[in-house]
Amino acid sequence: MQVNWRYIAASRNTYAVLYAACEREGYLLSPVESPASDVTCYSLNSLNEGRYRSEIASSESITIVGGPHASACPALMAEIADYVVVGEGEFTLPALLSSIEEGRPPPPGVATRSGYSPADRCVLLDAYPSFSRMKGYVEISRGCPFRCAYCQTPRIFGPWMRHRTLDSIGRDAAKFRDARFVTPNALAYGSDGKTPRLSKVEALLSRLGSDRHRVYFGTFPSEVRPEFVTDRALELVQTFCANESLHFGAQSGSSRVLRELDRGHGVEEVVDAVERCRAHGFTPVVDFIVGLPSEEEEDQRATAALAEWVTRAGKAHVHRFIPLPGTPLAGSLPRPLLPETRRLFGSLALKGKLTGSWDDPKTRFFSEPFE
Numbered sequence: 001m002q003v004n005w006r007y008i009a010a011s012r013n014t015y016a017v018l019y020a021a022c023e024r025e026g027y028l029l030s031p032v033e034s035p036a037s038d039v040t041c042y043s044l045n046s047l048n049e050g051r052y053r054s055e056i057a058s059s060e061s062i063t064i065v066g067g068p069h070a071s072a073c074p075a076l077m078a079e080i081a082d083y084v085v086v087g088e089g090e091f092t093l094p095a096l097l098s099s100i101e102e103g104r105p106p107p108p109g110v111a112t113r114s115g116y117s118p119a120d121r122c123v124l125l126d127a128y129p130s131f132s133r134m135k136g137y138v139e140i141s142r143g144c145p146f147r148c149a150y151c152q153t154p155r156i157f158g159p160w161m162r163h164r165t166l167d168s169i170g171r172d173a174a175k176f177r178d179a180r181f182v183t184p185n186a187l188a189y190g191s192d193g194k195t196p197r198l199s200k201v202e203a204l205l206s207r208l209g210s211d212r213h214r215v216y217f218g219t220f221p222s223e224v225r226p227e228f229v230t231d232r233a234l235e236l237v238q239t240f241c242a243n244e245s246l247h248f249g250a251q252s253g254s255s256r257v258l259r260e261l262d263r264g265h266g267v268e269e270v271v272d273a274v275e276r277c278r279a280h281g282f283t284p285v286v287d288f289i290v291g292l293p294s295e296e297e298e299d300q301r302a303t304a305a306l307a308e309w310v311t312r313a314g315k316a317h318v319h320r321f322i323p324l325p326g327t328p329l330a331g332s333l334p335r336p337l338l339p340e341t342r343r344l345f346g347s348l349a350l351k352g353k354l355t356g357s358w359d360d361p362k363t364r365f366f367s368e369p370f371e
Contacts, residue, residue: 001097001100001101003022003027003028003030003041003097004029004036004061005030005041006033006034006041008044010047011043014066015043015134016135017130018043019131019133020129020131020134021089022093035059035060039062039063039064041093042065042066044065044068044069044077045068045069046069046072049077056080056081063080064083064085064093065083068152070085071085071152071155071156072156072324072326073326074086074111075116078113078116083111084112086109086118086119087109087157088109088119088123090128096110122158123142125139126164131172138182140204141183141189143161143162145193146193146194146262148251148263149262150261150289150323150329156326161193166204169208170207170211173208173213173215178242179208179216180219180221181216184222185225185228186224187218189204190204198230202236205240208240209240214241216243217237217241218237218247219246220247223249224246225248225249225265226248226250227265229246229273234276234277234280238280246284246285247287247317250288251263251289252289253302254295254298254303257292257294257299267306274286274309274310278313283315284310286307286310288306288319288356289318289320289321290321290341292321292329292334293323293333293334300335300337300341301338304338304341307348315354317354317355317356318345318354319356320337320357321334337359341358342359
């Protein structure tokens with residue numbers, strides 16, 4: 001049975017992970033630019049799924065769809081696709097391919113037009129390599145205990161953190177000259193995700209630092225949370241890593257909005273993290289979301305002011321709010337941007353201090369990482 005992977009740039013790391021998982025079971029995911037026989041697999045997010053909807057619906061091959069959007073909207077995706085993988089795919093996708101090949105019903109974790117049976121297990125990260133022939137980033141942790149109202153991560157991967165072991169991470173990282181990692185919060189490695197265990201972070205970084213490659217930690221393509229940015233954490237990154245910046249999320253300059261989002265931190269922690277970064281010689285790269293549903297004009301002004309302050313010593317990365325399905329804010333509408341906000345962000349962008357997609361939530365500005 002020929003199994004194809006519809007290549008989409010936004011899901012290239014997912015491709016690397018699932019290629020490795022399927023390869024172990026004897027299925028090679030051949031990259032294609034359009035559906036092909038016998039089976040074509042897709043991984044879609046909520047921004048790009050509309051682009052591929054008609055292609056999937058009209059495909060003559062068997063279609064399998066997964067990814068964040070499919071996990072949030074399995075019934076809707078099952079209307080156009082033959083099978084929908086809900087949640088984690090490392091075990092489910094190879095099991096589904098086997099069931100298709102042998103003419104059996106799909107395994108748990110797969111939705112079809114006739115119904116859905118939830119997955120009966122979660123993925124043990126060490127049981128699967130981060131990649132094989134198709135290289136990707138090294139995922140060191142999965143899941144998040146925080147329940148940010150705009151975020152799909154805890155709804156898809158669960159409210160607890162799972163971590164790869166040092167040996168597993170070390171083997172994968174050794175295959176790169178520059179080692180970068182995927183995790184909801186790099187400084188939460190080895191912990192429950194709420195209370196840092198920096199001894200675990202130190203053990204990881206010292207292990208990675210003993211190999212002959214450069215380690216980038218707490219920066220693209222992952223980040224950290226502001227309350228995890230302590231002097232000791234920064235000293236560890238300074239000692240073992242090559243990055244000169246640290247990437248973390250503020251999301252809003254309004255304490256009221258942060259409480260309503262259930263972020264788990266306030267503005268004070270953001271300011272403290274920026275100042276600690278500066279004191280240790282790091283460039284802070286701080287994420288913001290504008291146009292949040294509960295955002296009043298004064299809240300937006302506070303966010304704009306905090307972003308401007310951040311850019312005096314660092315960089316801001318700003319997104320317009322997107323109501324992602326499967327989250328508490330699904331179906332909400334973005335609040336309009338004030339003309340003064342738009343002017344400020346445009347001015348900072350022209351100076352190279354700010355990036356992102358603050359005007360049109362479906363626009364993406366890709367640039368090189370800040371390293």
